[in-house]
Amino acid sequence: MSLLRGEQFDPCFLSSIEEDLLIKKILQTHDPNCRYKIDADQLILIVESTMHFISPKFSYPRSNCINSRNIEVFGLEEKLGYTIRKISHEILCKCYEDGDLHEETMMLFETLGPFRWDAKVVLTLAALVSIYGEFWLIMQLVHHNYLAALTAELKQMPRELNMLKIQFKALNLLIDTMIEAANLVLDFEGLPLQQELLDDEAVVVTKSKMYITIYWILRSSISCASQITDFRTMKDNQVHSNSTTIAAWTLFSLVYKLSGLCNDLRENLRMCQMQIDRRFPEKIHDLFKVSHFNNQEVLRVLFTLKNDLPLKESSREKYCGIQELESKVVILLISKPELFAAEKIFYLVQQMHDHPLHEKFGGSYAVLWVPIPSSHTWSLTDEMNLKFLSNSLPWFSIRRPWSLHSTVVNFIRQEWNYKDEPVMVVLSTDGVVTNLNAINMVWLWGAKSFPFSASREKELWEQENRMLQLLIDGIDPLFTKLVEGGEHFCIYGSDKISWIREFNYTLKKIRSAGVQLEAIYVGYRNPSKDLGNVSDISIEETSSISLSTAKMKLFWLRLESIKNSVARLEQASSSLQLVLKLLDACDTCNDWMIIVKGSSTDVIILKGREVEERLNRFPELAENVAKLGLFGAIRCAMGSPLPVKPCYHDEILPSEEGLTEETVFCSRCKRPVEKFVVYQCNVTESAEQ
Numbered sequence: 001m002s003l004l005r006g007e008q009f010d011p012c013f014l015s016s017i018e019e020d021l022l023i024k025k026i027l028q029t030h031d032p033n034c035r036y037k038i039d040a041d042q043l044i045l046i047v048e049s050t051m052h053f054i055s056p057k058f059s060y061p062r063s064n065c066i067n068s069r070n071i072e073v074f075g076l077e078e079k080l081g082y083t084i085r086k087i088s089h090e091i092l093c094k095c096y097e098d099g100d101l102h103e104e105t106m107m108l109f110e111t112l113g114p115f116r117w118d119a120k121v122v123l124t125l126a127a128l129v130s131i132y133g134e135f136w137l138i139m140q141l142v143h144h145n146y147l148a149a150l151t152a153e154l155k156q157m158p159r160e161l162n163m164l165k166i167q168f169k170a171l172n173l174l175i176d177t178m179i180e181a182a183n184l185v186l187d188f189e190g191l192p193l194q195q196e197l198l199d200d201e202a203v204v205v206t207k208s209k210m211y212i213t214i215y216w217i218l219r220s221s222i223s224c225a226s227q228i229t230d231f232r233t234m235k236d237n238q239v240h241s242n243s244t245t246i247a248a249w250t251l252f253s254l255v256y257k258l259s260g261l262c263n264d265l266r267e268n269l270r271m272c273q274m275q276i277d278r279r280f281p282e283k284i285h286d287l288f289k290v291s292h293f294n295n296q297e298v299l300r301v302l303f304t305l306k307n308d309l310p311l312k313e314s315s316r317e318k319y320c321g322i323q324e325l326e327s328k329v330v331i332l333l334i335s336k337p338e339l340f341a342a343e344k345i346f347y348l349v350q351q352m353h354d355h356p357l358h359e360k361f362g363g364s365y366a367v368l369w370v371p372i373p374s375s376h377t378w379s380l381t382d383e384m385n386l387k388f389l390s391n392s393l394p395w396f397s398i399r400r401p402w403s404l405h406s407t408v409v410n411f412i413r414q415e416w417n418y419k420d421e422p423v424m425v426v427l428s429t430d431g432v433v434t435n436l437n438a439i440n441m442v443w444l445w446g447a448k449s450f451p452f453s454a455s456r457e458k459e460l461w462e463q464e465n466r467m468l469q470l471l472i473d474g475i476d477p478l479f480t481k482l483v484e485g486g487e488h489f490c491i492y493g494s495d496k497i498s499w500i501r502e503f504n505y506t507l508k509k510i511r512s513a514g515v516q517l518e519a520i521y522v523g524y525r526n527p528s529k530d531l532g533n534v535s536d537i538s539i540e541e542t543s544s545i546s547l548s549t550a551k552m553k554l555f556w557l558r559l560e561s562i563k564n565s566v567a568r569l570e571q572a573s574s575s576l577q578l579v580l581k582l583l584d585a586c587d588t589c590n591d592w593m594i595i596v597k598g599s600s601t602d603v604i605i606l607k608g609r610e611v612e613e614r615l616n617r618f619p620e621l622a623e624n625v626a627k628l629g630l631f632g633a634i635r636c637a638m639g640s641p642l643p644v645k646p647c648y649h650d651e652i653l654p655s656e657e658g659l660t661e662e663t664v665f666c667s668r669c670k671r672p673v674e675k676f677v678v679y680q681c682n683v684t685e686s687a688e689q
Contacts, residue, residue, distance in 0.1 A: 023211045029109040032116050037074040037308055040118040040186055041403075043126055046071070048179060050129045054136050055172040072319070074309065087111065088127035088225075095226040105219040112218075117210065118189040121182040121217050128175070128221045135228055157231075164231070167244055170251035171227050177258045178217050178224075184265045185210055185217075191272060192305035192405050197279045198272055206268040213261045220254045227251060280407040285415075291430045294326055298431035303398060305405055311368070312399040314391050319399055327429055329365040329451045331438065334412060335422035337371040337382040337401075339389055343550035344557065350474065351446030353394045361450040367395035372409060374420050378402045426452045443561040444470060454568075461569060467579050468596055468603075471562065475554050476547055482518060486598035488630050489518040492611075493525075494591040503593065504544070506615045515625060517595070519544040523552035524590055525560075559583065581605050595634065604634055652678065 073080045090111055094104040112120040138157065141148035188210055194203060227247060287301055299322040303310045309319040339345060352358070352367060369390070373382050378401075390397040398404070412418050416425050416436055424442060426435040434453035441449045441457045449456060464470060472479040482489045490507075494500050500521075507519055521544050547555065562579050585592040585607045592607040606614060615634070624633040 019208075019212065022215065023208055025106065026109060026211050026215060029106065029113050030117075031113045033114040035074070036076060036114055036116070036119070037072070038076075038080070038115070038119045038123070039072040040116075040122040040189075042071045043080075043122045044179065044182060044186065047122070047125045047129050050133050051172075051175060051179070054132065055176075072309075074319070084123060084126045084130060087123055088131050091124075091127055091222055091225045092131065092229065094222050095229040101219060101222060104222055105215065108218050108222070109215075116189065117214060118182075118186045121185050121214055124218055124221050125175075125178060125182055128178075128224055131225055132171075132175070132228055135231065164244065167227065167231075167248045167251075170248040170255070171224060174220055174224060174251045174255050174258070177255050177262065178220055181213050181217055181258055181262050181265070184262060184269060185214060188265070188269055188272070190305075190403075191269075191276060192280065192407075193276070193283065193301065194272075197276045197283060199275065202268070202272050202275060206265070206272055209261065209265045209268050213258070213265050216254070216258050216261060220258060223251065223254060277407070280405070281411065284407065284411050287431075288415075288433055291428075291432045293430065295328075295330060295427055295429060295431040296322055296326055298427060299325060299330070302408055303404070305403075305408075307400060307403060310399055311396045312390050313396050314393060320396075325366050325368065325396070328363075329429060330427040331365060331367045331442075331452060332370050332425040332427065333367055333395075333422065334370045334372060334416070334418050334425060336420055337373055337378075337385040337389075339369070339371070339385070340422065341553070343553055345389075345393070347474075347554055347557070348442070349394060351442055355447035357447040357450070361447050365450055365452065369393070369395060369397040370404075370412070371398065371401045372404075372412065372418070424452070428453070440561040440565040443557060444473075444565065446474075457565065458569065461565070465601075466599060467601060468599060471558055471579060471582075472555070473558070475551050475558070478520070478545060483599050487518065488516070488595065488597045489520065490593050490595045491520050491522055492593035493522045493586070495524040496591060499591045502612050503591075506612055507544075510615065513625075515630060517630070521546040522555045523547070523549070525556050525586060559586065595631070597631065602631065604631065 071080060076083060087108075090108065094107075108124070109120075112123065115123060135157075138148050138152050138155075142152045142157075143149075188206060191198075230244075230247065284301060287298055292298065304322055309321050311320050311322065311324065312318075313320055313324070333339075340348065353362075371382075371386055373379070386397075386401065390399075412425075416423065416433075422439060423436070424438040425433060426438050428434050428451070434451070434455075435457070436454075438449065438452040438457070441452065441460065445460055449460065469483060472483070492503060494503070507517070510517055559579075559582070563583050566580070581603075582592075582594060582605060585594075585605050589607040591611070592605065593611055594606075595604040596602075624636055628636060
């Protein structure tokens with residue numbers, strides 16, 4: 001039998017010098033093509049899945065999404081299936097030769113030369129299991145399927161294999177041990193920053209163990225294939241022969257050899273992992289203490305530890321490396337795999353991708369989505385959310401976020417304060433963190449926030465003088481029309497149907513006095529399922545305009561974003577008073593309204609019972625609207641007490657068209673003020689004159 005052929009070289013008992021020579025010969029065959037990239041982790045899952053159906057001893061696959069089409073292959077001129085068939089054909093050819101097993105193993109190394117070490121072992125196992133799976137499938141169907149019976153007859157395969165249980169046990173056990181050893185090779189190849197975090201001695205020793213282990217995986221694959229070939233051609237009178245028993249014990253001896261190598265490699269791997277776990281956190285912390293020439297070093301340490309093409313760009317439907325982000329401001333959008341509710345996702349795309357300034361700044365920044373689930377494991381739902389959103393959204397995403405190193409995830413949670421609520425951490429072009437959470441400024445200003453740093457956020461607040469537009473910008477065209485038209489309108493919110501009805505009654509009385517006042521219902525914070533019913537009542541009973549549920553949520557999102565953003569400022573400017581008052585009203589009462597005119601920063605804010613108590617008096621003084629304007633009439637109707645002493649507050653207002661016709665009210669006491677005209681010359685005489 002081919003499994004029992006003699007050999008000139010027996011590597012079972014090698015001296016250290018002979019082992020070094022063997023490693024040297026193995027390394028001479030290793031000529032990796034940097035373009036060849038195979039998803040070894042996914043391929044070995046398919047190997048394990050196949051063996052599960054051959055032998056119940058094998059556990060069920062570790063992934064919910066095992067599919068050969070999911071295996072990512074880059075750079076190969078041929079399909080992965082063809083490469084596997086070519087390797088299996090070469091292994092089978094060696095089974096029919098009466099050559100030296102060691103030389104045949106080295107020839108197999110030559111064939112696998114262009115591949116990385118992890119790809120070598122996984123491709124070999126895939127080739128072996130495909131041979132074994134085909135054989136076992138025919139043997140399982142031979143008594144139940146006529147096609148299988150005919151195929152077995154053509155291949156001259158025996159009809160009964162029940163008497164070969166010991167041989168199958170040895171074969172299955174050896175393949176199981178080979179898969180165990182292969183996973184250790186994959187684990188070592190996937191260790192992050194080996195050259196930077198491991199001692200030279202640890203690397204040399206562990207790699208030496210790995211090379212010898214790979215040698216025995218390849219050598220054992222030829223022995224396994226020889227045994228499978230023997231099964232195919234075995235005659236009935238050979239089933240109980242001594243040769244089959246010897247062959248089984250030969251496989252058991254390989255199990256023993258590989259098990260010992262696995263134990264040694266596992267121990268070396270454990271020591272390496274301890275070194276990395278000890279040094280990796282410090283490496284990341286030191287990384288962010290200094291600026292770099294570009295952002296590539298930072299992105300490499302965070303995201304490319306186990307993958308040369310860690311990113312996915314949906315707009316071009318391709319996988320790519322971190323070099324795509326070089327010279328860009330990178331915004332790390334960190335969230336759970338489901339990201340946001342749909343309306344927030346659309347709004348974020350609008351702010352970052354469809355914003356008017358995106359054409360100007362879009363080439364200078366990139367959004368990179370980093371999904372991190374709440375638990376330490378990825379569920380099927382998480383994977384489905386990731387697949388859908390990463391294929392749909394116009395930015396980069398981490399292609400295989402479950403492969404992120406635990407140290408990286410812990411750093412994000414602890415140092416960047418990620419608590420399962422979405423954050424946007426901003427990296428400058430030189431890899432420095434310039435903002436630990438830019439999400440509020442993105443909601444408010446979108447691409448105008450470029451370069452999205454904390455200093456830019458402060459600058460935007462210093463420049464902001466249109467508080468009302470900031471609150472309602474981009475939510476609904478109606479808001480824009482009312483503001484640009486300079487019209488009076490009110491925005492109100494409540495979660496109580498009774499309060500809305502009372503407010504509606506008051507609003508009708510104001511309109512009956514001939515005052516045109518548009519009312520817009522914006523719901524309330526943290527709406528429940530009955531929000532639609534409240535909205536319907538506000539529309540039906542008052543002819544109010546009610547925003548859609550999605551737009552209401554955006555209103556409250558912007559309001560909350562302003563609150564969170566302002567909280568980061570050392571001192572709020574006077575231009576923020578409108579929003580701060582509204583925030584105070586919303587925080588202290590669920591029932592409120594504001595009356596505004598166009599883009600003016602002068603507003604009236606009422607809450608709770610104040611709305612009915614104050615506005616019910618308005619019709620009595622409706623005639624004042626023509627004289628004092630709507631705001632003046634409402635303030636008079638509110639019955640604000642006159643100050644005990646004269647106010648004497650002066651304000652200098654810029655000349656505006658129509659200003660002389662409209663009553664101006666004191667910003668302190670809210671009473672009409674007397675007007676004086678002041679002429680000021682701003683022309684500076686030149687020094688030369």
